[in-house]
Amino acid sequence: MSERVIPGRMGGLITLSAADALWSALTAGSGVPAAAAVFTCSPADARAGYVLLGNQVVETVQTSGGGWSVVETDVRRAAAKLNAVHMDRQDLVRIGPFHTAQQQHTYGAPLRWRRRIARELQAPGGPERVTRGEDGPLSHLAGIDWRRIFVARTRDQAMRTWWLPRAAVRLLDAAEHTERQWLHAARARQDSAPPADPPACPEPAAATAGGRLTAHPPTAPLHPYNGELKGQLYSVLSRKPGISRKMAGWTCAVCRTAPATVLDHCHEHGYVRAPLCHSCNTLERPDHLYSNTIRVAGRYRRLFDTHATDWLHHWHRCPGCRARTTLPLPHLAAWTAHTACQPLRPTHRNPRSSRTRTPCGLLRVSWTGSHHAPHSCLLTVAVDCCPSGEHRVLARVPYREAAERFRIWLAETASVVAAAAGPDRLDGLPAQPRPVIADTSEEGLALF
Incomplete structure (x- = not known):
């Protein structure tokens, strides 16, 4: 490495071009997949006071x-964190498109990676350009070369959907939260500094094109969810002012690592389960082909x-499902x-x-009727795309x-969850399913 190392802090300060070379190596x-030139190319801006790499903030x-420099130790720490992430490229999460108004992005503003991706992909030829690997206006997101793991799918021969691996989604969500915390701390330091004694270097802040600070809500440290919303109806809770800000203070109740972003609830009984991150919310969401399939x-x-015990416990946070010992x-x-019905599924010799x-x-399963009329509800399990029959029916249950x-499987698999359930806990359950509140979040994801 030909760049000069500047002594003075632990690990030494290195120039931005040297940091780019170190990060790539x-x-x-x-x-x-990590992007190149994460310190010197757009959307990185050293004047903001930091560069976001994964869920790590590297101060400039x-x-x-x-000139601008960074601490070599910080670059190495961020690279080690990124290298420790295991990514399954087959485990995908849909990230769009959703029905939202396109918003202008300003470089130097907070990450908001879903908006940035949507802005690029909604441009003419966006998905095709990204799939071909052509460079666009946004070269990377938090040091991640998202174009190399982006997947576009066609649904119903018309609608295009966008997907990223779950590990990347979790990493980018964590990056957003880390950035909000860092900006809040930097702003607090700036507000507490005496006016007559300004700092030698400008304090980092998120700036707009006109140089004014953007307003962000204070971000407190995340704390684990301990059932604070137990037994509350989503139709009532979702209308309370400030619930989104309160929800953002929890970690995801399932993975317990990522910040919570959505409020998961049971559609059949109307009760809140727990706050989840986007990744866990999509993991538990059924893949609906039609309303009953x-x-x-x-x-x-x-x-x-x-991970059966964790998920069964989560689903049984709904009093209705827990009382009836079902899902x-x-x-x-x-x-x-x-x-x-897995033992009934045909198999073929592996080539x-x-x-x-x-x-x-x-595997595909459809049903007639509903849980409100269990005597007439029937589940039909079939196999699509089977060589011996395009829609081969395995069972009708x-x-x-x-x-x-x-109920029998639950007692054998998760005895603690099964012990908390039972038909004697029916008091106070709503007789009819509660209406689902329309989602108003900026990403357009349903809050369930």
């Missing part, structure tokens, strides 16, 4: 000669196998297809290995039978 083998320092995606292995109908349908067999096609199977 350290993240060359990262599972999350103006030297006596007027879902496709059983691969992520259900995590919901019902490896909402779409979730119960997914469980029936994935767990109870890569003669000793193994792979499941056939894609009455609702009551599916619920009883789930």
Whole structure:
């Protein structure tokens, strides 16, 4: 590395071009693709006082000669954090498009990565340009080269949808939260400094094009969710002023690491479950093909196998589901297809290995009726795209039978969750499902 290292702080100050070279060398083998020139190219702006790399803030320092530098140790720490992230490129989260007004982005403003991606992709030829790997106005997001992991899909032969791996979504959400905390702390330091004794270097702040500070709500440290919203109806709670700000103070009740961004609730009984991050909210959301049909995606292995106890506890935060020892109908349908009917699914010889067999096609489950009329509700589990039959029906399971199977499985799988449930806890449950409140969030994601 030919750039000169400036002594003075732990690890030494290095110029921005040297930091770019160091970052590229350290993240060359990262599972999350890292961008190049993260300190010197747009949207990075050293004058803002910091550069965001993953969920780490690397402060920029103006030297006596007027140039900008960063601490070498901070760059290495950010690279190590990024390298530690494991990313499954098949585990995708939809990030758009959603029905929102396109908003102008200003460089130097906070990350708000969903807005930035939407702005680029909504431009003429945006998705095609990104898929081809062509450079656009936004070269990276928090040091991540999102174009290399971006996926565009076509639905119903017309609608295009945008997807990123779940690990990248969680990392970018954490980056947004880290940036808000850092900006709030920097603003507090600036407000407490005596007017007659200004700092030698300008304090970092998020600035608009006119140089004025943008207003951000104070960001307090995150704290774990401990059932503060237990038993409350979403239709009532969602209308209370300040609930969004209060929700943003919790960590996600499932992964317990990312900041909460949505309020998950049960559509069938109307009760709030808990605040979740976007990633966990999409993980638990059924893949609806139609109003009464879902496709059983691969992520259900995590919901019902490896992380079953955590998710069952989360779903049973709804008093209605807990009292009836069941799940909402779409979730119960997914469980029936994935767990109870999995042995019935055809398999085919794996072309890569003669000793193994792979499941056939894609599981799909539909239902007639509803949970309000369990005697007439019927679940139909089928396989799509099966060579021996395009829509091969595996089983037809009455609702009551599916619920009883789930009750037995729950007792064997998560005894603590099962012990808290029971038919004697029906007092106070709403007789009719509560209306779902229309989402007004800027990303257009349903708050459930």
